[in-house]
Amino acid sequence: MIYNPKTYATIPVGVVIRRAPGVTRWAAWSWRAVSVMPGAGAADWRELRRDGxxxxxHAATAQMDLHGAETEAYLQGISARVPSVYVVMRQNVGADAASKPFHVVLVTASPFEAQDYADTGEEIVEKVAMPEGLVAWVREFVDAHHQEETFKKRRRDKTDVNRVEDGVGDPRIHQLSDVYRAPASVRKGRVH
Structure with a gap:
């Protein structure tokens, strides 16, 4: 897909992940995305704050992209009671998993895109409150590129859905041929 630069915008967004003591004996730690930082620089699990x-x-910085074709989704996201961004993460495996348990896959302002990732069950999707500056940036993009779709009424075909076909498919009524066979198999009035 080719994007028109006039209908495309991007911004780096830092993702803050909090590690807190687990609440059950089966999980030593609880990890979750708690905030985002628009315009953040690169980071690789840099400690920001410690309280006990x-x-x-600051786990990572990802590019948040806005596309002109997705303005309906962004409009729904920023019109919510609490405008939010969605952080999509995948659990790390291997040697780094202890110090860097998650890899940030995506940061998006689209609740529809976040739902697609949540439906797969392979990623963790966290809803994070959108800072006011980021809300203003997304709203400005939507205002510049959103176009309401005009409603088009579909035309119905003229098929009579209430038509009764007596005997079709009824095994008690003798048929010349199999009524479910494709019509191409009946040629010149003969049944094959």
Missing amino acids: DTVDY
């Missing part, structure tokens, strides 16, 4: 056992990390 609770630690906030």
Whole structure:
């Protein structure tokens, strides 16, 4: 897909992930995305704040993209009671998993795109409150590119849906041929 630069915008967004003590004996730690930082620089699990056992990390910075074709989704997202962005993460496996348990896959302002990722069940999708500056940036983009779709009424075909076909498919009524066979198999009035 080719994007028109006039209907495309991007901004770096830092993702803050909080590690807190787990609430059950089966999970030592609870991890969740708690905030985003628009315009953040690159980061790789840099510690931001520590309060006892609770630690906030600037885990990663991802590019948040806005596309002119998705303005309906952005409009729904910023019109919510609490405008939000969605952080899509995938659990790391291997040697780094202990110090960097998640990889940030995507940051999006589209609730529809976030739902697509949530439906797969392979990623973790966290809803995070959108900072006011980011709300203003998304709203400005939507105002510039959103076009309401005109409603088009479909025309119905003229098929009579209430028509009764006596005997079609009824095994008690003798048929010359199989009524479910494709019409191409009946040629010149003969049944094959």
